[in-house]
Amino acid sequence: MSASLALVAENQKPQAQFDAEVVVLKFGSSVLKSPADAPAVASEIYSHVRRGRKVVAVVSALAGETDKLLSEARALGLDHDNELLPAYVVLGEERAAALVAIACDRVGLDAVGLSVQQLGISAEGPSQHARPVALKNNKLREALAHHEVVVVPGFGAVRDCGRVALLGRGGSDLSAVVLAAELGLDKVRLVKDVDGLYDRDPASASGNPQRYRRASWETARQLGGALVQHDAIDLAEASNVCIEVAALGRAEGTVVGHHNAPPGPVGAEAPLKVVVAGCGVVGGGLLSRLLWEDGFEVVGVLVRDPFKRRDVDAPAELFSNDVDALLAKKPDLVIEALSEGEAGHDLIRRALAQGVDVVSANKQAVALDPAGLQKLASENGARVAWSASVGGGSPMIETLRAARAAGPVAGFEAVLNGTVNFMLQRLGEGADFADALADARAAGFAEEDPSSDLEGRDAAAKVKLLSYEAFGKVPNEVPCDALSAQTKVGASPVRQIGACFDKAGHLDASVSLNDALEDALFQSLNGERNALKVFGADGRVWACKGRGAGRWATTESVLADVADIVRARRAAVELV
Incomplete structure (x- = not known):
């Protein structure tokens, strides 16, 4: 029986029953280039968990890691056909999975990692380009029953002889589709460094590349190129599993499935101008993330003493104790993480009165009048969110x-x-x-x-x-x-x-x-x-x-609120 037919047969059973919706996310080396990218991947995972979902995160090796491992093995005399080579190469994926699991744990997620052998995708065929057949054990389902997040390596499988095999270049896409099919899901989300499938390469094409909201299997084969592995497209079509292609932090993208829709233009977005109020445990954690993430421009940091030495590497000119001067910079968003309730409440009200969106981690500030803050936001066309003010990283x-x-x-x-x-x-x-x-x-x-x-x-x-x-x-x-x-x-x-x-x-x-x-x-x-x-x-x-x-758990909750506000702003622009 072919891999596709075996999986389709397996997929006739109903979705596995868990205590929450399950999603499969795949992160490739385009977004997981180095260990420094693991926190951003954890943020993407957290955004799903806070909505009550459980996550299977399939990860590729870090950028360049697979080639490095291949080179090291071949330097010892292992040629391309050697049966021992795959077990060494998949160490790259297993290392990346462990890093992502650690990043998830740091922000308070209940995460566990599995190895290729533990995961148990069975495969047949050549050791370097094997075909997946089925999921042979219950380790994944057992882990999902007891944890919020299960991080697994892509690219690798296990043959009947017990040895590890590789699923070919781009095989992590294939792994993600296999797991979605085995869990009875109707879609899988591939997180890439682009926000969907375009009619031409958005990085190099002249003119105005247009993005597909929906693309057929055949369109994806023609235009996907290196974006989505063709074996993954073939298996997804046979298993009736739609493929969502999207970027980190973006709800919208391209859905690859049975239907096509004409592509449309995607407008360029200016960075969100942000003022951070407070530079303590939470504010400092936020600065360390926002200063280096695309899509944000930190225009000021409100502190008592602008000259105090801090544990965050940020430009000195950002720090100020002048609220009027910071609000005069016309930020799109104020993130309030002050330690004082009254001062925080006053700042939130001033920002909302000017139509500026606010995210707060200050429970004393918000608890003074939550209904009043929501009313003020509504009256001025602004948004206010305070998930991080209660529970830290717990939603x-x-x-x-x-x-x-x-x-x-x-x-x-x-x-x-x-x-x-x-x-x-x-x-x-x-x-x-x-x-x-x-x-x-x-x-x-x-x-x-x-x-x-x-x-x-x-x-x-x-x-x-x-x-x-x-x-x-x-x-x-x-x-x-x-x-x-x-x-x-x-x-x-x-x-x-x-x-x-x-x-x-x-x-x-x-x-x-x-x-x-x-x-x-x-x-x-x-x-x-x-x-x-x-x-x-x-x-x-x-x-x-x-x-x-703790810094990172609360920071993650704030960033999740920020991401919600960013999505709401985009949706409002699209309606205009």
Whole structure:
């Protein structure tokens, strides 16, 4: 039986049942050139996870890595037909998969990597250009059942004899199509360095290259060139799996399938002008990403002391303590990551009043009046987003919005403060209070003044924001237990639980230190990790977890909000 026929036969079964939608994303060496590109790939993956999806990420070797490995092997006498060569060459893909899994873990995603052998795509034919037949084991499905993200190497498969085979140049595209077909999906997304399939090479053609919104299999074969491997197109057509070709951070692209649509022009986009407010843990992380990413121009950074030495390599002229001067630069977007609630709230209001989009990571600022901020944004044709203000890298606001969209919410419980959770774990391990706090500072979780965390005010502000998402209003008060040197932590795990329940129209909210936990989700949280459980009025439960503190987890959540705003701006332009 041919590879195509085998996979089509396998694909007759219904989609594998998981607790969330599954997507297959493929990242090639055009976007994963070096280890420095792994955070951008993790951002793309995070954007899907925050929408409640599980991700299978198929990766190619870093740019030039395959040729390097081939050269090293041949220098030792392994010729092109040697049966041992493929096992060495796929180390490039396996290394890239491990790097991407590490980048995902850094931002708080629950990620795991598999090797070529563990993944178990079986193949037949020549060792250097084998044909995939099927997925022979359940490792992928098992990993998806227990993790948000599974990162796997492309290009490699396993023959019946147990030896590794290669799927030919561009074989990672083929791997991605195989996995989508095996999982019963109707599409696979190939993330490239261009935003779709064009009628001519957009990098070198004269005139105005036009992009296909939809392209038939035959059009893709004629124009795809090196963009999409022909074997992958053939298998996708036989397996009835559409291929989406898109760029990092872009929702739109080209869908390759049964139908064609005429190509159209794609307008050039000017970089988004951004002001970053704050250069601490979160603001510094944002600067380190935005200064080097295409599509953004950082025009200013708001700080108290423009001359203070910082841990981010940024031009000194960007730093200012003059809000008026920064807003006078007419930014498209203000990213607010100040440490003070009142100052942050005032800045958000000023920006929105001028029609400037805002993304905030400052829960104290937003919690002062979330409804008022949304109203002000609407009145001035602006957008405001604050996902990063609650949960760090854990998509709590998105989870609550999904629950509320499904029906009335009865209430929620959550571990909301990464600093406190980290300290409670250290205290449970026998550390004294001072050492636990020092460790939290050293890890980058606790601020120099940790009183907001320790007294529960930080968690209380997050309870208010989650209550607004759940019920459309905030509780009048949120009583809080404080964590101090006098807090007793014994053998049973203690967690700071923020909660709010609707009791006949009255919101009953609290932040308490709980040492009688029965919920396995909260008991299992280690270090700075946070988690949320939302209880629907109909008995359904939604949950999420992730890193709740730290530079990179919170930075990722901010960038995801930024990406949403960028997509909304593009959609608004297209409607004009």
